[in-house]
Amino acid sequence: MNETEFQAFPKIARYSREVIVTEKIDGTNAQVMVVETDGFPCEGASSVFEQDGLALLVGSRKRWITPETDNFGFARWARDNAEELLTLGPGRHFGEWWGSGIQRGYGLENGEKRFSLFNVVRWCKHGDTPQQIPCGDPRTVKMQDVLPACVGLVPVLWRGLFNDLDVTWILADIAKWGSQAAPRFMHPEGVVIFHVAGCVWFKKTLDHDGEPKSKRR
DSSP states (O other): OOTTSOOOOOOOOOSSSEEEEEEEOOSEEEEEEEEETTOOSSTTOOOSEEETTEEEEEEESSSEEOTTSOSTTHHHHHHHTHHHHHTTOSEEEEEEEEETTBTTGGGOOTTOEEEEESOTTTEEOTTSOOOBOOOSSTTOOOBOEEOOTTOEEOOEEEEEEGGGOOHHHHHHHHHHHOOSSSTTOOOOOEEEEEETTTTEEEEEESSSTTSOGGGGO
């Protein structure tokens, strides 16, 4: 960019706006991406399934994966559930792949793993009633989309205005009652705080919050 090119100061989000606190699940970051088959926009990507002009791409936190270059079996699972995953529609869908053999395991056994999306505003779980999505224009009515049965959501622990947020209380609550993602599992990792207007994420863990996870391995 030219050093003298004009650059506007970015718009500042209002502090007193909605935040959504969800449980931080200790698994491995994962994503599925639905694209049209007439060309992949991502270098190095290879689809695991194609149907009706759409292709399914699968990724970990740092790379695209396939069943041959997998990450805890996520690409194989995605291929096996590809028809349902294509119903998520075009775009990137980020979540956590967790369960048996991954990090805390959450008491899941015999290879059982789950995929939970992060976007609790857009989606509701299969079998739940879609809720209206808040919108700045009261004349616009937008409802949540329903997830396919094979995909879950990270649990919502609290939502409200940012200035009413008490993270210490929320952490104390999950420490006492355990994980909502996997009931009866009593060693949850922590929480993720999403400021909606600012579109920014924060995380806070119950243990070792002051040091990166990479330092503990």
